[in-house]
Amino acid sequence: MRNFFLITLCCCFFSIQSLAQLSSIKVAKGNSMAVVCASPYASVDAMYMLKHGGNAFDAAITAQLVLAVVYPQAGNIGGGGFMIAHQKNGNNICLDFREVAPSKAHKDMYIDASGKLQPQLSKEGRLSCGVPGTIAGIFEMLKYAKLPFSTLIAPAIEYAKDGFPITERMANELNATQTEFLRNNLNPTAFTYNTEWKAGDMLVQPELAKTLELIRDKGVKGFYKGKTARLIVAEMKKGGGIITRKDLKQYKAIYRTPLTFDYKSHQLLTMPLPSSGGIILQQLFAMTSSVGMDNLLFQEPKAMQLVVEAERRAFADRSTYMGDPAFIKNNPMRLLDEQYLKKRMQDFVFGKAGSSNVTGAGNPYESEETTHISIVDEEGNAVSLTTTLNGNFGSKTVVSGAGFLLNNEMDDFSIQAGVPNMYGVTGGDANAIAPRKKMLSSMTPTIVLRDGYPEIVVGTPGGSTIPTSVYQTLSAILDFNKSPEEAVYARKFHHQWTPDKIFVEEGFAENTLIDLRRMGYQIQQRSPIGRTELIVITQNATDKKKNIIAVADKRGDDDARTEQSE
Ligand code: GLY
DSSP states (O other), rough: HHHHHHHHHHHHHHHEEEGOOOOOSSSSESSSSSEEEEEEHHHHHHHHHHHTTOOHHHHHHHHHHHHHHHOOTTTOOSSEEEEEEOOTTOEEEEEEEEOOOTTOOOOOTTTTTTTTTTTGGGGGGGGGGHHHGGHHHHHHHHHGOOHHHHHHHHHHHHHHOOOOOOOOHHHHHHHHHHHHHHHHSSOOOTTTTHHHHHOHHHHHHOOHHHHHHHHHHTTTTTHHSHHHHHHHHHHHHTTTOOOOOOHHHOOOOEEEOOOOEETTEEEEHHHHHHHSSHHHHHHHHHHHHOOOOTTTTTTTTTHHHHHHHHHHHHHHHHHOOOOOTOOOSOOOGGGGGGGHHHHHHTTTHHHHHHOOOHHHHOOOOOOOOOEEEEEEOOSSEEEEEEEEEEEETTSOBBOOOOOBOOOOOOOGGGGTTTTTOOTTTOOGGGOOOOTTOOOOOOOOOOEEEEEEEEEEEEEOOOOOGGHHHHHHEEEHHHTOOOOOOHHHHOEEOOOOOSSSSSSTTTTTTHHHHHHHHHHOOEEESSSOOOOOEEEEEOTTTTTEEEEEEEEEOTTTSSSEEEOOOO
């Protein structure tokens, strides 16, 4: 154990010294193991664990903890997430460590005394925070890992203690959030700066280092009990927060049955409720194939229209029926009935836009700052892990004395059920706020198996665009035979029922957009959609050797690493 620890420290020392030169690798090829995530700092250390006796779970824990330090926009210990994993023995794991509403939360908590909705309160500050789940999730994952936790957390502690040079993208994001940091924190934080952040500046987080050391030494109790819990509650008491010591003590990660379905000769494992992601993914494959995708060309207007109309219907269902399964009355599995989905597409007409007036309303304003880690190891384990603080830097509130950002996940509830919110959209009762209820998510960590072996590991951030991006990436490969790079880098488009328009990334051919407008669609160009992290494993037909391609999205600082063994 001591050796591991020493070796790890050497590795981290090496990483930190050379980080100024460490740039992202976007496409990596190998044959034994791979890691793809939002930052090279995390993937290098996760890969180190894989190469020194760890498996995919060890690597995922290290990646998640390092991201909590080097990617505070979304990497976290103050948020939550979901893991889908496939073990080498054929066992599948689905772990839910999504945040829950505090026990004092209630349906009208964002409505003031005069009856007016205060939507900013669910988006930033202490009242926007759900009870964090990430550390409970990590300690469940540890049950499948091989290395000591002290080894796995060591790189994160180093980065927090010694600092690391930030990228230009991160400097811009920190600068853009200064006002919010100042508004939501009474004490100075590691993220506030007396001048502008610039690329290469060191971000040092000594308070976070101490919290991580406490978690290293005391395990899950180092977060949910004792000093860290006290500091979280003290932060709540500084104004508006309602998370209690009991809320923290009671938090438990939940094992669920993964949502599984077959598509062509592949088996997909993905996330059930409280994420809408897996249900939407299955609905999209079922609805598009009920009309027929096979004779269409990749991203030709007709193919895009078919996907758009399937998305319209899937997001309509999301808005009305989906929520924490412990709280909703209807059985969500009926949304996956083949006949039901076929019927949903019966009024689809090629060349003619549908209308959301006929179908209802959704919640298009989920935040998009989430982060995804895809990992495969040499033994045949695969991990697909998506975690989030919700908004960029979550609630923008740092737990004073503990140095980590809390989520603003309460905004993923329908903050005023049944009544249009400030953007004119409504959410259903299924996702109304209730004490200890989980807010509906869109996160879609997914593993595709072929003949029982991992073939694809995929996921992305992107709020409500997550299932769209995962679907379009998988469809590019499974329906259109696109390469992994083409699938990730292809422009994405998105429809979510309301507002009734197609959102497109920059760069679609003008003729394609003209054709879609002619069909009756409103089109809006928007910022990049998702940052997909993809691993594809194929087997050589002759010698049965594995080939791995790992692709990190160009839309961020994301990084892919693989290993080539004999
Ligand atoms: N906060 C983003 C999601 O859970 O979908």
